[in-house]
Amino acid sequence: xxxxxxxxxxxxxxxxxxxxxxxxxQINCELNPLTRSDGSALFTQGGTCVLTxxxxxxxxxxxxxxxxxxxxxxxxxxxxxIPTIEDKLTETVIRDTCESALLTMLHPRTAIFIQIQExxxxxxxxxxxxxxxxxxxxIGGVPMKFTIAAVHCIVDKxxxxxxxPDHCEAIGKRASFVFVFDSLDKNLxxxxxxxxxxxxQFNDAECMSRxxxxxxxxxxxxxxxxxxxxxxxxADSKARNxxxxxxxxxxxxxx
Amino acid sequence: MAEQHxxxxxxxxxRDFLENEIRLDGRTFDKYRPxxxxxxxxxxxxxxSATKIGNSNILCGIRAELSKPRASKPxxxxxxxxxxxxxxxxxxxxxxxxxQNVSEILECxxxxxxxxxxxxxxxxxxxxxxKLVWCLYIDIIGLEVDGGVFDASVLACASxxxxxxxxxxxxxxxxGKIEIGDExxxxxxxxxxxxxxxxxxxxxxxxxxxxxxxxxxxxxFHLGVHEDTIGLxxxxxxxxxxxKEIQQSVKNAVHREKEITSLLNSLKTNQ
Numbered sequence: 001x002x003x004x005x006x007x008x009x010x011x012x013x014x015x016x017x018x019x020x021x022x023x024x025x026q027i028n029c030e031l032n033p034l035t036r037s038d039g040s041a042l043f044t045q046g047g048t049c050v051l052t053x054x055x056x057x058x059x060x061x062x063x064x065x066x067x068x069x070x071x072x073x074x075x076x077x078x079x080x081x082i083p084t085i086e087d088k089l090t091e092t093v094i095r096d097t098c099e100s101a102l103l104t105m106l107h108p109r110t111a112i113f114i115q116i117q118e119x120x121x122x123x124x125x126x127x128x129x130x131x132x133x134x135x136x137x138x139i140g141g142v143p144m145k146f147t148i149a150a151v152h153c154i155v156d157k158x159x160x161x162x163x164x165p166d167h168c169e170a171i172g173k174r175a176s177f178v179f180v181f182d183s184l185d186k187n188l189x190x191x192x193x194x195x196x197x198x199x200x201q202f203n204d205a206e207c208m209s210r211x212x213x214x215x216x217x218x219x220x221x222x223x224x225x226x227x228x229x230x231x232x233x234x235a236d237s238k239a240r241n242x243x244x245x246x247x248x249x250x251x252x253x254x255x
Numbered sequence: 256m257a258e259q260h261x262x263x264x265x266x267x268x269x270r271d272f273l274e275n276e277i278r279l280d281g282r283t284f285d286k287y288r289p290x291x292x293x294x295x296x297x298x299x300x301x302x303x304s305a306t307k308i309g310n311s312n313i314l315c316g317i318r319a320e321l322s323k324p325r326a327s328k329p330x331x332x333x334x335x336x337x338x339x340x341x342x343x344x345x346x347x348x349x350x351x352x353x354x355q356n357v358s359e360i361l362e363c364x365x366x367x368x369x370x371x372x373x374x375x376x377x378x379x380x381x382x383x384x385x386k387l388v389w390c391l392y393i394d395i396i397g398l399e400v401d402g403g404v405f406d407a408s409v410l411a412c413a414s415x416x417x418x419x420x421x422x423x424x425x426x427x428x429x430x431g432k433i434e435i436g437d438e439x440x441x442x443x444x445x446x447x448x449x450x451x452x453x454x455x456x457x458x459x460x461x462x463x464x465x466x467x468x469x470x471x472x473x474x475x476f477h478l479g480v481h482e483d484t485i486g487l488x489x490x491x492x493x494x495x496x497x498x499k500e501i502q503q504s505v506k507n508a509v510h511r512e513k514e515i516t517s518l519l520n521s522l523k524t525n526q
């Protein structure tokens with residue numbers, strides 16, 4: 001059965017936000033745009049866009065075989081040219097982050113591959129890639145301990161902390177942060193910084209990002225439930241269709 | 256008997272040690288390993304340093320070449336870090352694929368620490384704007400790695416940079432003639448970068464972990480602190496940590512930074 005691709009737009013202003021300037025760029029996602037992979041997602045955050053796909057659990061090369069857990073591999077491809085050392089670093093960060101979210105011990109002697117293709121980078125590509133990878137893993141149906149949400153944050157040229165800036169706001173930035181939170185206790189899975197900053201700025205950025213991560217978690221929940229409700233609809237016969245639809249509607253009301 | 260126990264149940268063995276508030280090598284949780292720095296040890300490089308943290312042994316040498324700057328940045332020189340982890344550096348055969356990865360990440364971080372965290376200005380490497388700049392090749396060789404490879408590499412790199420002597424070069428714009436003088440000039444370092452590594456095992460923060468501790472702990476993170484600013488915070492995956500643990504580590508890292516800077520200062524005055 002081919003499931004219809006699903007796309008959803010989310011208004012980030014409407015969620016339970018305390019701080020006034022807590023705004024992420026608009027998040028859009030299309031699930032399963034690719035047909036050959038186990039799970040894929042086209043994820044955009046503002047102008048930044050990535051295409052992620054995952055494959056697994058599949059057969060593993062003998063050199064990577066681990067008898068206790070699955071081997072996780074990430075491939076990150078930049079928009080143009082061959083991957084540079086910076087891209088390798090991004091790749092390692094994404095790999096480690098995804099591995100800590102996955103329940104790898106459930107699939108020993110296998111491998112899980114995550115592929116990420118950068119489509120457009122208008123600031124915050126790392127955070128976007130991690131979020132996209134998480135959605136691909138969720139759609140791919142591999143067991144996870146928790147979901148992860150990455151938020152990008154900078155200290156701009158006036159020493160102000162800006163949440164999820166676009167490339168215009170990021171000109172002349174002093175420092176940049178990528179925070180990845182888990183969905184359970186909102187603790188830090190990954191922290192990746194560059195540039196020099198004060199501890200106070202770090203705390204501000206961390207608090208803002210933590211609050212903003214809830215927007216992304218809500219987005220995951222909404223898009224995944226929409227996706228599965230829709231596939232439920234197409235799978236059912238016409239006679240039961242109306243019945244299911246009412247169920248779907250009531251569920252959506254709850255959300 | 257203890258050896259077999261360690262081999263069969265490595266994690267339980269480690270946990271037994273932690274229950275008695277001691278680590279495998281007899282240190283307490285917040286104790287660092289001894290540091291040894293030997294500066295200007297290589298004759299043929301312009302600045303060099305051999306650094307030891309515990310059993311980790313890292314060598315750093317810097318050579319400089321003259322080159323033409325990029326048209327987009329006519330004032331900026333180049334820094335090219337190059338990390339080589341030799342085959343003897345890692346003990347385990349399983350880490351052979353990891354080997355390449357570690358050196359790539361290190362190269363990336365050393366560039367970031369030096370340039371993005373404003374440790375040195377690339378403009379200081381300029382000889383004549385738009386025509387001639389210095390290109391510094393920072394070669395780091397890992398002779399032995401027993402944890403804290405980040406700390407040791409950054410320390411080696413920074414101490415080599417602080418001893419770096421560049422000859423004074425004059426450039427004649429009309430004839431394009433380059434003249435290398437006999438006098439030497441030191442490169443100015445804005446900040447002496449210090450990175451500290453922490454690992455977490457069963458909610459216990461262990462400072463300066465050894466290779467064994469790093470490999471069985473649930474997460475490892477690196478902190479680069481200078482006075483009240485942070486230049487690097489890198490945690491990649493592992494179990495999630497709370498802000499409390501971060502703050503505790505930052506406090507710890509501030510002390511460590513002071514210790515190492517005073518050590519380096521005493522080294523330089525003795526020279």
